[in-house]
């Protein structure tokens with residue numbers, strides 16, 4: 001590369017950093033809850049890049065909280081063990097044998113992979129499940145789903161303590177019932193409950209599509225509550241996108257500034273969303289703050 005071109009490259013990098021200043025100021029001290037779906041967890045290189053971005057966020061004063069999924073990894077282990085599994089409304093029907101596998105995969109393998117990736121980038125990730133320190137208390141969603149729980153109580157002070165120590169919480173979506181049962185919580189539902197309890201500035205739901213698609217297959221960049229209801233009712237929003245959009249809507253109703261559903265496989269998805277004007281994916285905001293894309 002010629003010296004002139006190299007200089008242009010470095011100037012470009014410096015300009016990008018400079019342009020990020022208003023966003024860095026805006027998000028300093030902010031709480032950003034990131035749900036990393038199983039489908040968005042790619043190769044080791046992609047995980048490394050995600051971890052690096054999370055550590056960068058922390059470095060510039062954002063308090064990131066990672067809540068992860070791991071559906072495909074649970075499926076793979078259930079297959080290996082010959083345990084059949086089915087979903088109703090995007091949630092896994094979970095019997096006693098299944099919940100054991102869910103806990104093993106989520107709290108063990110998946111959680112530790114993310115924790116290690118963040119720590120390797122110089123962050124201080126602390127892995128926990130919703131059962132630790134009674135972070136998430138649950139009640140059964142409905143008897144047909146078995147050990148699937150809905151969060152009824154969150155203890156946000158546990159996460160705030162971790163923020164104060166400069167740590168990055170990485171949370172597996174499990175919860176304890178009042179009688180000591182273990183409940184499997186849909187990852188999106190858990191992330192939304194945590195974002196609501198923290199009154200987060202942003203809830204980022206990272207998945208494997210660029211956003212929520214309408215009946216024509218186009219991404220809807222901004223979704224209203226009514227559109228979500230209508231699209232679920234007519235089947236345009238289906239499967240795992242149902243808990244995702246419902247979670248986004250409920251979190252905003254509960255005081256989260258905005259929720260965004262975006263493609264976690266896209267390079268630097270979180271940085272683009274937070275620190276540039278790019279605004280990827282589908283955003284859900286309260287009616288009051290729907291004037292500018294960045295909300």
Ligand SMILES: Nc1ncnc2c1ncn2[C@@H]1O[C@H](COP(=O)(O)OP(=O)(O)O)[C@@H](O)[C@H]1O
Nearest residue numbers: 037038039207208209212213236237238240241
């Ligand atoms: N209207 C829609 N727009 C986009 N994706 C949709 C829609 N309806 C259903 N989906 C499906 O939802 C999936 C995302 O949900 P899910 O598989 O549970 O993701 P994750 O594992 O990231 O939580 C998409 O891959 C897509 O197949």
Ligand SMILES: CC(=O)N[C@@H](CCC(=O)OP(=O)(O)O)C(=O)O
Nearest residue numbers: 038069070071091092185186187
């Ligand atoms: C109740 C329920 O469905 N729990 C999910 C938990 C993991 C999850 O949500 O994983 P993704 O985000 O990768 O889909 C499950 O058992 O698959």
